[in-house]
Amino acid sequence: xxxxxxxxxxxxxxxxxxxxxxxxxxxxxxxxxxxxxxxxxxxxxxxxxxxxxxxxxxxxxxxxxxxxxxxxxxxxxxxxxxxxxxxxxxxxxxxxxxxxxxxxxxxxxxxxxxxxxxxxxxxxxxxxxxxxxxxxxxxxxxxxxxxxxxxxxxxxxxxxxxxxxxxxxxxxxxxxxxxxxxxxxxxxxxxxxxxxxxxxxxxxxxxxxxxxxxxxxxxxxxxxxxxxxxxxxxxxxxxxxxxxxxxxxxxxxxxxxxxx
Numbered sequence: 597x598x599x600x601x602x603x604x605x606x607x608x609x610x611x612x613x614x615x616x617x618x619x620x621x622x623x624x625x626x627x628x629x630x631x632x633x634x635x636x637x638x639x640x641x642x643x644x645x646x647x648x649x650x651x652x653x654x655x656x657x658x659x660x661x662x663x664x665x666x667x668x669x670x671x672x673x674x675x676x677x678x679x680x681x682x683x684x685x686x687x688x689x690x691x692x693x694x695x696x697x698x699x700x701x702x703x704x705x706x707x708x709x710x711x712x713x714x715x716x717x718x719x720x721x722x723x724x725x726x727x728x729x730x731x732x733x734x735x736x737x738x739x740x741x742x743x744x745x746x747x748x749x750x751x752x753x754x755x756x757x758x759x760x761x762x763x764x765x766x767x768x769x770x771x772x773x774x775x776x777x778x779x780x781x782x783x784x785x786x787x788x789x790x791x792x793x794x795x796x797x798x799x800x801x802x803x804x805x806x807x808x809x810x811x812x813x814x815x816x817x818x819x820x821x822x823x824x825x826x827x828x829x830x831x832x833x834x835x836x837x838x839x840x841x842x843x844x845x846x847x848x849x850x851x852x853x854x855x856x
Contacts (some may be wrong), residue, residue, distance in 0.1 A: 597799070608847050647845040652735075662675070663728070671746065727746055727842070731744055740766065768802070772796070776792055778828075
């Protein structure tokens with residue numbers, strides 16, 4: 597028989613500390629949650645709500661730079677720092693163009709457009725004598741280029757030079773959301789013990805709210821909570837590679853604590 601002790605609703609908008617750039621939130625329990633002595637306890641995620649609008653370009657992801665040059669010997673002669681955000685191809689092209697103009701160069705010098713037939717990106721350079729360099733720190737994975745790829749190999753010799761990226765674009769690179777908490781360290785993911793309490797698969801369209809309620813609750817042993825007074829709950833989110841997720845909006849979740 598399961599005796600439900602606590603139904604804990606948490607919203608990152610009202611946490612004592614929230615860093616949406618790394619998907620972290622800390623919640624102070626006031627009053628603290630007191631658990632019975634010598635109890636057999638378990639915990640699970642009952643629900644998780646978020647806006648499917650995750651940042652795909654940011655300083656945290658180390659992909660917010662863009663390099664171009666008019667001197668083949670200095671591949672990073674001109675740098676654009678792209679503001680953190682959730683970008684489509686056209687959005688990223690606009691952000692790069694703003695950077696180009698701010699650097700004192702021609703409006704429309706570099707344009708990115710999607711090739712829907714191949715799901716790849718077309719790079720266009722409007723003027724002779726320029727080159728794009730997809731070095732470390734650039735969104736080369738999103739744009740489907742190789743690391744350190746030069747576009748073109750030499751400075752452009754014709755106006756409106758276009759080149760198709762060699763790989764499929766990866767603007768939506770989030771496949772899984774792992775929800776971590778400090779309430780239990782007894783889950784097993786990939787054969788490794790961890791504090792992951794749930795695996796959420798984003799299915800909502802970009803910009804839409806997704807409310808996830810697992811049909812089969814993943815209960816984790818939390819006997820270490822027995823006899824304790826819980827003052828803080830820490831929650832953080834990672835992707836399928838266990839890397840921090842940058843969010844564009846707050847998230848909420850409901851945790852259940854039960855006595856077996």
